[in-house]
Every structure is written in C-alpha cells, then in structure tokens.
Amino acid sequence: MRDVAVIGVGETEFGELWDRSFRDLGIEAGLKAIQDAKLRSEDIDAVYIGNMSAGKFIDQEHVSALVADYAGLADMHLPTVRVEGGGACGAIALLQARLAIASGMHDIVVVGGAEKMTDVGEVQAAEILSSTADQEWETVFGATFAGLYAMMARRHMYEYGTTREQMAAVAVKNHKNGALNPEAQFQKEITIETVLQAPWVAEPLGLFDCAPLSDGAAAVVLCEMQKARKFTDTPIRIAGSGQASDFLALHDRRDLTMMDATVVAGKRAFAEARLNPKDVQVAEVHDNFTISEILAIEDLRFVEKGKGGPATADGLTALNGKISVNTSGGLKARGQPVGATGVAQAVEIVRQLRGQGGKRQVVGARRGLTHTLGGTGATAVVHIFERGD
Amino acid sequence: MAIPRFWREIQSRYNLIGTKCGSCGKVDFPPRAVCPTCGRRSVGKMQRIQLAGKGAVVTYTVIHDAPAQFEMQKPYVMAIVQMEEGVRLTSQLIDVKPEHVKIGMKVQATFRKLGQEGEAGVIHYGYKFRPMA
Numbered sequence: 001m002r003d004v005a006v007i008g009v010g011e012t013e014f015g016e017l018w019d020r021s022f023r024d025l026g027i028e029a030g031l032k033a034i035q036d037a038k039l040r041s042e043d044i045d046a047v048y049i050g051n052m053s054a055g056k057f058i059d060q061e062h063v064s065a066l067v068a069d070y071a072g073l074a075d076m077h078l079p080t081v082r083v084e085g086g087g088a089c090g091a092i093a094l095l096q097a098r099l100a101i102a103s104g105m106h107d108i109v110v111v112g113g114a115e116k117m118t119d120v121g122e123v124q125a126a127e128i129l130s131s132t133a134d135q136e137w138e139t140v141f142g143a144t145f146a147g148l149y150a151m152m153a154r155r156h157m158y159e160y161g162t163t164r165e166q167m168a169a170v171a172v173k174n175h176k177n178g179a180l181n182p183e184a185q186f187q188k189e190i191t192i193e194t195v196l197q198a199p200w201v202a203e204p205l206g207l208f209d210c211a212p213l214s215d216g217a218a219a220v221v222l223c224e225m226q227k228a229r230k231f232t233d234t235p236i237r238i239a240g241s242g243q244a245s246d247f248l249a250l251h252d253r254r255d256l257t258m259m260d261a262t263v264v265a266g267k268r269a270f271a272e273a274r275l276n277p278k279d280v281q282v283a284e285v286h287d288n289f290t291i292s293e294i295l296a297i298e299d300l301r302f303v304e305k306g307k308g309g310p311a312t313a314d315g316l317t318a319l320n321g322k323i324s325v326n327t328s329g330g331l332k333a334r335g336q337p338v339g340a341t342g343v344a345q346a347v348e349i350v351r352q353l354r355g356q357g358g359k360r361q362v363v364g365a366r367r368g369l370t371h372t373l374g375g376t377g378a379t380a381v382v383h384i385f386e387r388g389d
Numbered sequence: 390m391a392i393p394r395f396w397r398e399i400q401s402r403y404n405l406i407g408t409k410c411g412s413c414g415k416v417d418f419p420p421r422a423v424c425p426t427c428g429r430r431s432v433g434k435m436q437r438i439q440l441a442g443k444g445a446v447v448t449y450t451v452i453h454d455a456p457a458q459f460e461m462q463k464p465y466v467m468a469i470v471q472m473e474e475g476v477r478l479t480s481q482l483i484d485v486k487p488e489h490v491k492i493g494m495k496v497q498a499t500f501r502k503l504g505q506e507g508e509a510g511v512i513h514y515g516y517k518f519r520p521m522a
Binding site: 123124127130135136137138139140141142143144146147148150151152154155158199200201202204205247249250251252 | 451452455515
C-alpha cells in the first residue's frame with residue numbers, strides 16, 4: 001500500500017443555515033479544501049462524498065455527481081462516489097478514498113461530507129436519524145435514536161455508577177471548546193446546571209445531552225505521500241485506519257455498556273499505525289450524545305472501562321488535558337450535519353497537527369485520532385493521523 | 390410503514406416467533422436464516438420456536454421526544470428485555486409508572502395496538518410488555 005496524506009482541508013460554518021442549500025455547502029467546503037491544498041482542478045482524480053440521507057432530508061439522491069458538477073468539475077468527467085453508512089458515512093468515504101490512492105488507482109482524491117438537515121421539521125429529522133437503527137425491530141415499537149442511547153446510558157450508570165453530572169461534564173467541556181471555534185454552531189459556554197435542568201428527551205438524557213440538528217459540510221484533499229510533498233511542507237499522514245460493524249439492533253449486542261465495533265475498529269487502526277492510545281494527543285470522537293463520548297474514550301482505551309465519566313469530570317479529556325478530546329466542540333457544540341461528521345473530525349485533527357488550532361491549539365500535538373459511529377454502534381470507523389514532516 | 394412491510398412480520402410481532410439454531414441451540418428473535426454463532430453450519434438447521442413471553446428488564450428509558458406516531462402516548466417507557474430463552478428484544482413497557490420501572494424487573498408479553506396508518510388506516514398490532522402478575 002502507498003502512503004496517503006491530507007494536503008488540504010476546508011469546512012463551512014455549521015448551524016441552521018436557512019439561506020444555504022445542500023449544494024452551496026458541499027461546494028464551499030470542497031473549494032476551500034482545494035484552495036488550501038493549492039490544487040488545480042486538473043489535478044483531481046476522483047471525488048468521494050459522505051452523505052447519510054439526502055434522499056430523505058432534501059429529496060435528492062445522486063449527490064456525488066451533483067457536488068462535482070457544481071464545483072465546476074463536470075467537464076472532467078471524474079468518477080464520483082457517494083458513501084452511506086449512517087453517521088459514519090464521511091469517515092467511510094475517507095477510508096475508501098485512502099484505499100483508492102493506496103492501491104495506485106488514483107493519486108489525488110477530494111473527500112467531502114455534507115448534510116442539509118433543517119429543510120425538514122425537528123420531529124421528521126429525528127425520525128430520519130432513527131432510521132439508522134433497526135426500523136423493523138426497534139423503532140416500530142416506539143424506540144427513538146435518543147432513546148436507544150439513553151438505554152446504553154442507563155445501563156452504564158447501573159454497572160459503573162456513572163452519574164448524570166459526569167455525562168453533563170461532556171457537554172460542558174465540548175461547549176467550552178466550541179466557544180473557541182469560530183465555525184461552531186454553539187460558541188457559548190454552559191454549566192452543569194444548564195445540562196441537568198434541560199427538559200428530558202429520553203431519560204436519563206436531556207436536551208443538552210444531545211447533539212443538535214445541523215446543516216454543514218467539510219472536505220479534505222488526500223494525496224499520495226511522495227506527491228504530497230510537492231504541495232505542502234506539512235503533509236498529515238494517515239497512519240492507520242480501522243472499520244468494524246456489529247449487530248444492527250442495540251438489543252442484540254454482546255454488551256450494552258460498550259461498543260464492540262469501536263473496540264475492534266480502534267484495535268485495527270492502532271495495529272496498522274503501530275501505535276498505542278497513549279501516543280495520541282488529540283482525538284475527535286463521536287459525541288452525538290454525552291454518553292457516546294464516555295463510551296468512546298473507554299472503548300478506544302484512552303481510559304479504563306467504566307472510568308469515562310469520572311475521567312471527564314476530572315478534566316482528563318479537557319483541552320490540553322491528558323488527552324484533548326473534541327477540541328472542535330465535537331458534534332455537541334460544533335454541530336452535527338451527519339454526513340459531514342467524519343470529514344469534519346479529520347479537518348479538526350489536521351488543523352491541530354499543523355499547529356493551526358488557534359485558541360484551541362493542543363500543545364505539542366503530533367498524532368491525532370478520529371472516531372465516527374453509524375447508527376447506535378453497528379458501524380465504527382477510526383483513523384489515526386500523524387505529522388509527515 | 391407500508392402494509393405489506395408490516396404484514397410480512399406479523400407472525401413474530403403477534404406470536405413471538407423466533408428461531409432456534411439446530412447446531413448450537415441458541416435462540417434468536419426475530420427469526421434468522423443464519424445463526425450469528427455458527428454461521429454456515431447452521432444454514433437449513435434454523436427451527437422455528439415460539440418464545441414463552443417472559444423476561445426481565447435489562448435497561449430502559451422514558452421517551453419524552455416522540456415520533457409523530459407515538460405523540461399521544463408520551464411520556465412512555467421503552468425497555469430492552471432479556472427473554473427466558475436468552476434472546477433480547479426492544480419493546481414498550483405498559484401498565485407501570487415510569488418511576489416504578491427497575492432494571493431486573495420481571496415482565497411478560499401482552500398483545501396490544503402498536504400504531505395506525507393515519508387516522509382511518511390499517512391498525513398495527515404486536516407485543517408490549519407489562520410487569521409479571
């Protein structure tokens with residue numbers, strides 16, 4: 001396999017962007033990434049797009065050709081690929097693009113992730129998110145996406161003594177980081193009380209335990225390593241990638257307090273990179289709910305199993321803590337345009353490793369990790385990045 | 390949910406029909422064509438089995454933000470139930486106040502209306518669970 005590096009990144013602001021369409025967002029992110037990489041259009045070999053459900057959110061399929069078209073690439077007749085995999089689609093698109101370059105088939109690929117979620121109402125959007133769970137055997141009975149994560153939270157509280165305050169600490173930390181990110185949907189700090197006093201969504205999860213619905217897009221340019229050095233002095237190498245799946249329905253999983261898909265994807269990525277969790281200084285993990293970040297830092301072995309809650313409350317995962325987690329604000333504060341998630345996480349890690357983190361820069365960051373979930377954990381993807389200079 | 394899509398699963402939703410692996414004896418619900426433990430060895434050996442309908446709550450939640458279909462029922466309790474046969478499933482818990490639900494609580498299946506296709510549409514029936522008498 002050939003080495004692959006990120007040579008350009010771009011993203012839109014995230015939020016309720018009423019005046020921006022799906023294609024506006026996809027193109028803005030893509031063009032920013034291409035500009036950042038100092039590419040010419042002729043240099044691009046293929047376009048990969050992560051998108052969860054444009055068919056349901058905006059009644060438009062075939063969005064890979066659409067985005068390439070409106071990015072001015074139609075005349076080049078590039079191969080374009082749209083990847084679906086629930087919330088993990090952007091991270092899978094990144095992995096597939098990496099493979100296309102590693103194999104020698106392509107040299108330069110633009111990977112985008114985009115979702116336009118606010119053209120439908122909140123109830124409908126929540127139902128669309130739920131469709132990544134098992135529609136026949138979970139949601140038909142009244143389970144919701146938040147409800148399924150709430151049941152993981154309840155069991156984690158039962159087995160490990162995790163508290164609502166500890167879960168709230170995830171939201172407080174990520175809002176604090178989001179306040180330092182000018183692209184974030186929520187740039188305002190909150191308190192533990194704000195989280196605890198918010199209305200219930202699905203007990204024990206309240207409104208502030210949940211990531212928002214968002215519009216937004218992100219993009220990265222991937223390039224074969226030798227060639228990458230012609231474009232930049234700080235190529236960010238993809239050192240390892242792992243993807244794993246599991247039972248679609250939560251009730252069929254081996255253990256409701258951990259995600260085996262995350263464990264396996266993490267092990268695969270670390271094995272390929274020949275690294276350990278302690279070698280990573282910064283991580284973007286899938287905090288679609290506060291409990292999800294606690295599960296992720298445990299399952300990726302940043303902390304001991306069952307200790308994710310106390311570790312967060314004690315500040316181990318705060319900016320410049322033992323490991324800085326979700327410096328962008330995470331899905332919770334930066335926002336959650338689902339298809340953009342995996343790519344936006346990569347954008348943040350690349351910025352951190354380049355030293356472009358601004359007010360939220362992690363001191364001495366040389367290696368970073370992204371962790372992205374599909375559904376309630378039936379898919380997990382982990383990428384490990386390192387400075388290539 | 391389209392009528393044929395619901396109709397296809399009526400056997401399991403009405404009568405708790407699952408499968409038992411002829412190779413390892415593990416019970417699955419809903420029916421599977423391939424046992425997740427035995428893989429190819431189980432093909433053609435999956436036997437239909439009716440669950441007894443008794444189990445215990447493994448975890449639960451109280452839903453406050455509900456899908457349109459369940460708007461009138463909120464707040465309502467959803468649980469993952471471990472059946473006596475070992476398999477787990479997701480269901481509503483009824484005839485119990487949310488504050489009285491506990492992990493480990495014994496429950497039994499009961500036949501109820503699940504939902505309806507619009508105001509005058511086809512009614513969907515299936516299982517819900519209630520505390521064991």
